[in-house]
Amino acid sequence: MHHFILRLLATVVCSLALPAYAASTPIDSLYTPLEGSSCKPIEENAEEGWAKGRCDGIAGYKLDWMEGDLRQSVNVIAPDGKEFPLELWSTVSGGFSALGDKAEWRVQKAGKKTTPIALIVRFNVSENPDQPEKTTSYLTVSKITASEVCVTDVVKPGANANQQARDLADAATDKPCMKTSTEEQAQSANSEKAPSYLCKPDEQVVFGCHSKDKMISLCASPETSNGYLQYRFGTPDKIELEYPTQRTSLKGNFFHSFEPYSGGYSKRVRFENGKVQYIVFEDMISTGPASSTKEMHYGVGILMPGKKATSRLCDGSSKESDGNTESEGFIFDQEKLALDDLMNNEDYNFDFDFPR
Numbered sequence: 001m002h003h004f005i006l007r008l009l010a011t012v013v014c015s016l017a018l019p020a021y022a023a024s025t026p027i028d029s030l031y032t033p034l035e036g037s038s039c040k041p042i043e044e045n046a047e048e049g050w051a052k053g054r055c056d057g058i059a060g061y062k063l064d065w066m067e068g069d070l071r072q073s074v075n076v077i078a079p080d081g082k083e084f085p086l087e088l089w090s091t092v093s094g095g096f097s098a099l100g101d102k103a104e105w106r107v108q109k110a111g112k113k114t115t116p117i118a119l120i121v122r123f124n125v126s127e128n129p130d131q132p133e134k135t136t137s138y139l140t141v142s143k144i145t146a147s148e149v150c151v152t153d154v155v156k157p158g159a160n161a162n163q164q165a166r167d168l169a170d171a172a173t174d175k176p177c178m179k180t181s182t183e184e185q186a187q188s189a190n191s192e193k194a195p196s197y198l199c200k201p202d203e204q205v206v207f208g209c210h211s212k213d214k215m216i217s218l219c220a221s222p223e224t225s226n227g228y229l230q231y232r233f234g235t236p237d238k239i240e241l242e243y244p245t246q247r248t249s250l251k252g253n254f255f256h257s258f259e260p261y262s263g264g265y266s267k268r269v270r271f272e273n274g275k276v277q278y279i280v281f282e283d284m285i286s287t288g289p290a291s292s293t294k295e296m297h298y299g300v301g302i303l304m305p306g307k308k309a310t311s312r313l314c315d316g317s318s319k320e321s322d323g324n325t326e327s328e329g330f331i332f333d334q335e336k337l338a339l340d341d342l343m344n345n346e347d348y349n350f351d352f353d354f355p356r
Contacts, residue, residue: 003228010299025108027117027170032057032103034065034074034121050157059114070096074103074121076149078144084149088123090110090150091178095127100137106169116144118169138141139165143172150177165355198232198239207269207280209298214240216281216300216314218269221247227342229254231271231278233300233312254343264294267330271341277303282329299331 032038039055042064050068057063060079065072073088089097107117119142124135139161141153152175153168155161197208199219206218206229214234221227228247234240235309244253252337259266264284271278282298299313314329 025110027106027108029166030058030105030114030116031108032063032105033101034063034099034103035101039065055103057103057116058107059116060104061116063103064097072097072099074099076119076144078149086121086140086142086149086151086153088121088140092123092140092154093125093127093136095125097123097125098133098135099123106165106166118143118172119149120165120169127145140169141172143169143175143177145173146176152176152178154178198234198236207282209297209316209329211299211312211314214312216280216312231280241273243271243278255346256343257346270346275305279303296329 034055036215037054039106042052042054048068049057050230051069052064052066054077055063055065057077060128062077064075064077064083066075071089071094074086076084076086078084088099102122105116106120108117121140121142123138125138125142126132126135128134137157139155139192140151141155142149142151150174153165154164158164190226196203196205197210197215197219198217199205199208202222204220206220208215208217215232215236217232219232220231221229230247231243232239232241253271255268255270257266257268257270259268267282269280279301280298280299281301285295285297297313297317299311299317301309303309314327
């Protein structure tokens with residue numbers, strides 16, 4: 001009995017001393033070609049210089065290779081047909097590029113079932129315009145989950161590059177996706193520009209301000225030609241009013257006007273939601289001698305049939321200003337955004353006033 005207990009304790013100690021992955025499902029590599037008879041052409045346009053083909057993968061996965069402007073990339077096609085573009089020409093490098101001749105799948109096997117958890121693809125890039133014949137051979141690592149396939153790591157050339165790529169692939173499941181160059185530029189631009197309020201990152205802010213614990217926004221589509229305009233009120237987590245509900249070209253829903261006068265101006269955008277009229281406004285009013293002192297009033301006025309007009313003012317309203325309203329109120333770039341493309345112009349003919 002004594003010897004049995006000692007053997008049992010030794011077994012437990014040895015098992016505890018093993019690394020964590022020893023008790024998990026082993027991870028192996030399987031390889032599939034990215035050229036040759038396993039790949040079939042799908043589309044091609046010789047005049048425009050682009051082509052697309054599909055290669056067999058494993059466990060129901062396929063790989064679509066693409067070429068355009070002497071650059072290549074690959075998309076992962078899941079067994080359910082969902083497509084995941086890796087955009088190597090943007091995530092890794094924008095230079096002239098070519099894929100390696102095979103893909104390495106990192107897989108876990110349980111009985112007869114094979115589950116891919118990551119993909120390694122070689123990506124050869126010409127990054128020196130003065131020496132285009134010289135290429136840098138990267139290994140791109142992409143995680144594969146039930147809901148997401150994306151590049152997580154890029155391994156530079158080196159003596160242990162292959163093993164480094166496998167180690168990164170085996171730990172890639174919980175890693176974030178690398179951003180494409182377009183996403184990084186958009187993120188940088190958004191961090192430098194004026195607040196977006198309730199508008200999406202790719203939308204244009206026509207009007208925006210904070211109003212106590214809420215926000216008031218007029219958001220326009222990236223392109224104004226046949227674009228859309230929406231009024232939004234609430235918080236980023238909860239939009240309480242969005243008009244119109246569909247982001248389609250509905251020019252007839254909005255009317256804008258501008259009235260200049262001595263020492264100031266009035267801007268208006270009006271729309272009707274049911275029987276309620278909303279007027280998004282910005283007024284600059286001279287309050288001092290020789291128009292040296294001005295006040296800014298902006299917010300949204302609300303008029304319901306048979307009731308007195310009310311308003312929701314922006315936090316900076318009624319404050320003295322030098323007339324610079326780039327941070328709140330109507331803050332759109334007039335050179336980029338033509339209001340007449342999004343709404344109808346009307347004379348300044350409102351016959352009512354609202355609290356300011």
